[in-house]
Amino acid sequence: MERILVKFTKINNIKFISHLDTMRTLNRAMRRAGIDIMYSCGFNPHANISVAAPLQLGIESVSEYADINIQSTVDLKKFKDSLNNALPLGLKIVEAVKIEGKKPSAMGSVAAASYSIKMKAMKTTEDEIKKVIENIMSQKEIVRLKRTKSGEKDVDVRPFIIDIKYVDLCEEELSLRLLLRTGSRGNISPQMVTEIIEDFSNKSICNAHSIVREEIYAQKNEKLIDLCSYLLGE
Amino acid sequence: MVKITDEMLLSVEKPGRYIGNEINVVYKDAHSIDIRFAMCFPDVYEVGMSHLGIKILYHEMNEREDTYCERAFAPWPDMEKVLRDNKIPLFSLETREPLCNFDMVGFTLQYEMSYTNILNMLDMSGIPLLSKDREGFPFIVFGGPCAYNPEPLADIADFFVLGEAEEVINEILDVYKDWKKANRSRVEFLDEVSKIEGVYVPSFYNVEYKSDGTIKSRIPKKEGCKNIIKKRIIKDLNKGYSIDKMIVPLIDIVHDRIMLETFRGCTRGCRFCQAGMIYRPVREKTVNTLMEYADKLLKNTGYDEISLTSLSICDYSDLKKLIFGLIEKYKGDKVGISLPSLRIDSFSVELINEIQKVRKTGLTFAPEAGTQRMRDIINKGVCEEDLINSVTCAFESGWSKIKLYFMIGLPLETMDDVAGISDLAYEVVDSYYKVPKDKRKKGLSVTVSTSSFVPKPFTPFQWDAQDKIDTLMEKQYFLKDKIRDRRITYNYHDSKTSFLEGVFARGDRRLTKVLIKAYEKGCKFDGWREYFDYDKWMEAFKECNVDPSFYANRKREYDEVLPWDFIDIGVSKRYLVNEREKASRGETTPDCRIKCTGCGIAKFIEDGECFNGANFSKVHENK
Numbered sequence: 102m103e104r105i106l107v108k109f110t111k112i113n114n115i116k117f118i119s120h121l122d123t124m125r126t127l128n129r130a131m132r133r134a135g136i137d138i139m140y141s142c143g144f145n146p147h148a149n150i151s152v153a154a155p156l157q158l159g160i161e162s163v164s165e166y167a168d169i170n171i172q173s174t175v176d177l178k179k180f181k182d183s184l185n186n187a188l189p190l191g192l193k194i195v196e197a198v199k200i201e202g203k204k205p206s207a208m209g210s211v212a213a214a215s216y217s218i219k220m221k222a223m224k225t226t227e228d229e230i231k232k233v234i235e236n237i238m239s240q241k242e243i244v245r246l247k248r249t250k251s252g253e254k255d256v257d258v259r260p261f262i263i264d265i266k267y268v269d270l271c272e273e274e275l276s277l278r279l280l281l282r283t284g285s286r287g288n289i290s291p292q293m294v295t296e297i298i299e300d301f302s303n304k305s306i307c308n309a310h311s312i313v314r315e316e317i318y319a320q321k322n323e324k325l326i327d328l329c330s331y332l333l334g335e
Numbered sequence: 336m337v338k339i340t341d342e343m344l345l346s347v348e349k350p351g352r353y354i355g356n357e358i359n360v361v362y363k364d365a366h367s368i369d370i371r372f373a374m375c376f377p378d379v380y381e382v383g384m385s386h387l388g389i390k391i392l393y394h395e396m397n398e399r400e401d402t403y404c405e406r407a408f409a410p411w412p413d414m415e416k417v418l419r420d421n422k423i424p425l426f427s428l429e430t431r432e433p434l435c436n437f438d439m440v441g442f443t444l445q446y447e448m449s450y451t452n453i454l455n456m457l458d459m460s461g462i463p464l465l466s467k468d469r470e471g472f473p474f475i476v477f478g479g480p481c482a483y484n485p486e487p488l489a490d491i492a493d494f495f496v497l498g499e500a501e502e503v504i505n506e507i508l509d510v511y512k513d514w515k516k517a518n519r520s521r522v523e524f525l526d527e528v529s530k531i532e533g534v535y536v537p538s539f540y541n542v543e544y545k546s547d548g549t550i551k552s553r554i555p556k557k558e559g560c561k562n563i564i565k566k567r568i569i570k571d572l573n574k575g576y577s578i579d580k581m582i583v584p585l586i587d588i589v590h591d592r593i594m595l596e597t598f599r600g601c602t603r604g605c606r607f608c609q610a611g612m613i614y615r616p617v618r619e620k621t622v623n624t625l626m627e628y629a630d631k632l633l634k635n636t637g638y639d640e641i642s643l644t645s646l647s648i649c650d651y652s653d654l655k656k657l658i659f660g661l662i663e664k665y666k667g668d669k670v671g672i673s674l675p676s677l678r679i680d681s682f683s684v685e686l687i688n689e690i691q692k693v694r695k696t697g698l699t700f701a702p703e704a705g706t707q708r709m710r711d712i713i714n715k716g717v718c719e720e721d722l723i724n725s726v727t728c729a730f731e732s733g734w735s736k737i738k739l740y741f742m743i744g745l746p747l748e749t750m751d752d753v754a755g756i757s758d759l760a761y762e763v764v765d766s767y768y769k770v771p772k773d774k775r776k777k778g779l780s781v782t783v784s785t786s787s788f789v790p791k792p793f794t795p796f797q798w799d800a801q802d803k804i805d806t807l808m809e810k811q812y813f814l815k816d817k818i819r820d821r822r823i824t825y826n827y828h829d830s831k832t833s834f835l836e837g838v839f840a841r842g843d844r845r846l847t848k849v850l851i852k853a854y855e856k857g858c859k860f861d862g863w864r865e866y867f868d869y870d871k872w873m874e875a876f877k878e879c880n881v882d883p884s885f886y887a888n889r890k891r892e893y894d895e896v897l898p899w900d901f902i903d904i905g906v907s908k909r910y911l912v913n914e915r916e917k918a919s920r921g922e923t924t925p926d927c928r929i930k931c932t933g934c935g936i937a938k939f940i941e942d943g944e945c946f947n948g949a950n951f952s953k954v955h956e957n958k
Contacts, residue, residue, distance in 0.1 A: 114355075114356055115354070115585070117344055117350040117351050117354050118351045118354075118585045118586055119351070119586070121587070122351060122585055122586050122587060125587070126358075126585055128637070128639075129358070129583060129636070129637030129639075130358075130637060131637070132637035132639065132668075133634065133635070133637040135634075146669050158350070159341075159350075187358075187637070189356055189358055190356050310341065310342060311341070
């Protein structure tokens with residue numbers, strides 16, 4: 102058995118398929134590419150592919166990660182090329198690396214993710230926008246209704262917002278960069294952050310029409326390291 | 336090309352329905368193409384993409400260099416609103432081209448309740464609903480099983496294809512290409528295409544009626560129009576075009592697996608079944624052909640499940656060899672095999688037991704009727720003992736959830752026959768408890784479903800009156816009352832939907848205006864409970880001065896001219912009359928693999944031989 106970590110994109114129209122549909126599509130691409138995936142044992146064997154952090158429908162990503170367990174040794178370039186030939190437009194493997202030794206799973210390593218978002222900013226200035234961001238970041242607590250497996254409850258989401266950065270304002274189109282807690286130890290969706298921005302700006306900033314996940318990070322000591330480097334142990 | 340923004344797609348449910356870009360989708364340069372064909376399914380994407388027929392035609396047409404076939408489906412009402420609000424016409428998934436810019440737009444007619452969706456899709460495309468107003472627009476062509484009674488859509492269609500379209504489509508495209516080059520009039524194309532066998536151009540005929548509302552005669556408007564339209568069939572399914580790849584959707588659809596078509600036609604001769612008559616003769620693919628195409632399809636799609644399809648899969652003559660061949664070949668690749676339709680015999684239960692080693696979900700049986708008398712009338716050649724043996728075998732093998740399918744409202748049915756449905760369900764429960772406790776699985780659940788019988792053209796019951804809505808409901812309540820057991824669940828179909836289906840199944844040309852009226856009142860997605868609006872339909876009938884029960888609830892005489900009489904499916908009217916008479920006498924007709932029953936199809940096929948060489952070991956073993 103061999104463990105391969107792939108980094109892939111999910112851009113353009115394919116952002117309109119759900120996480121489950123993405124998994125199914127990846128699985129079928131492996132089969133078409135003739136890759137010897139490992140199957141889980143049990144009643145309903147399924148392919149051993151696990152995506153590090155599910156991506157919500159409608160959000161694009163230039164760095165998704167998945168662990169794939171395969172039966173026999175492969176040439177990584179061949180692996181990547183044959184898989185890319187089998188994938189639909191928008192899903193593309195950009196990197197495939199072997200993970201050797203005892204390492205945590207990609208999914209278990211996720212600590213944060215960065216997003217670049219575009220929102221509409223009407224009748225406002227760079228300074229005003231920066232003040233809104235400062236205001237959000239200086240809050241001790243931001244309570245929001247969160248849906249969990251056990252129902253809905255109020256949660257303080259402020260600790261999950263690591264950073265909001267102003268990037269650019271051009272003809273009412275505002276670009277921001279978000280760094281957010283992601284994964285099982287704390288998670289906030291970029292949509293919720295855009296809603297918070299809407300609220301704090303009294304809707305002068307609204308309509309998040311493009312969200313792209315830029316990177317997924319693991320945490321080592323106090324530092325965030327991209328998942329690939331982290332799992333390769335660099 | 337229309338522009339669909341991200342915002343639009345994010346505002347609707349399941350936007351993946353509208354993005355195309357699937358695996359094995361065909362992209363061509365539309366400008367270097369002679370013929371652009373839009374293949375449409377008048378229902379939502381997940382339903383339409385589960386249909387094998389349009390996939391076959393899609394890939395077959397795209398084999399031609401001069402043709403580009405694309406797809407379109409009925410947008411769900413949320414997307415329809417977005418498109419209409421933004422004045423965006425309905426478009427194809429491949430190139431997002433409005434349907435009005437195509438050369439031909441084809442619809443498959445799988446069920447009558449999808450007809451309003453056809454009108455809606457035409458309207459959303461800006462294509463006139465009536466054929467006579469369509470100058471300068473694409474040709475609209477209809478095919479599929481409901482085309483065997485084309486008349487309710489006569490004024491909407493430019494032409495119909497009767498029979499297996501794979502056999503005809505290339506001839507049609509050739510004629511179209513020549514016509515387009517010659518730059519001739521619309522009617523000249525219809526003239527040319529009507530000469531092809533299996534093609535019916537309804538505007539070339541007038542229908543006259545008697546004072547009692549029945550048909551007096553059909554009169555061709557000009558010389559040279561065929562009086563009889565013969566259906567087209569592929570003689571040998573092992574030769575010619577066979578599908579070796581299919582589009583794999585990116586979102587979950589109803590039947591998300593490889594459909595491996597094993598044979599067409601059926602020899603059982605059930606008297607209620609239209610498919611059993613119109614798809615004759617039986618033509619099988621050989622095990623070798625099927626193994627070859629299964630391999631190609633698995634490699635090209637990446638699916639991990641193969642469903643063996645046909646009208647009754649256990650009749651495939653080499654079923655064991657096929658199934659065990661597939662299991663043996665793909666056991667390392669985790670490929671599952673499934674059998675969609677099951678006849679009742681213990682052989683099939685054993686077989687299923689063999690292929691579904693894991694997860695015993697549920698087993699479905701279709702006795703169709705509750706008493707032996709009724710099963711003899713409909714010629715469903717199974718008896719109670721068969722059912723009890725099969726379910727016992729299923730219980731012993733670890734199943735505990737059984738579904739039973741029945742029909743109510745069958746011709747000659749009495750309340751005793753209806754009561755028989757509940758009796759049979761209780762016997763299934765009893766047979767569960769007869770299996771020793773340590774051998775059976777816990778949690779017995781028997782689901783009884785009744786659908787309401789709809790008499791269909793080209794069946795021995797095509798002359799019969801459909802039960803009225805009240806009668807059907809009475810029978811449903813009677814059963815509901817009789818089945819009072821927590822282990823048995825009873826489901827039944829909405830009888831108003833069945834009534835409307837019955838009207839259109841045996842309707843004539845006078846229904847086109849009702850259809851348009853109902854559509855104008857907002858009827859669409861009539862097959863979906865949340866959208867079906869019976870009252871609007873009844874208003875439409877009233878305003879058009881058409882009595883729906885004339886079509887659904889009236890018993891016809893044998894000598895009445897039926898709207899579909901001009902179509903030759905190969906099965907003779909004489910045979911259907913004879914079968915209807917035998918039904919009245921409670922006489923059964925044997926499976927025609929045992930003895931030719933003289934339905935006429937042998938004469939219809941030029942070489943005069945049914946089954947093309949299939950071996951019948953299985954049927955003989957059973958009898």
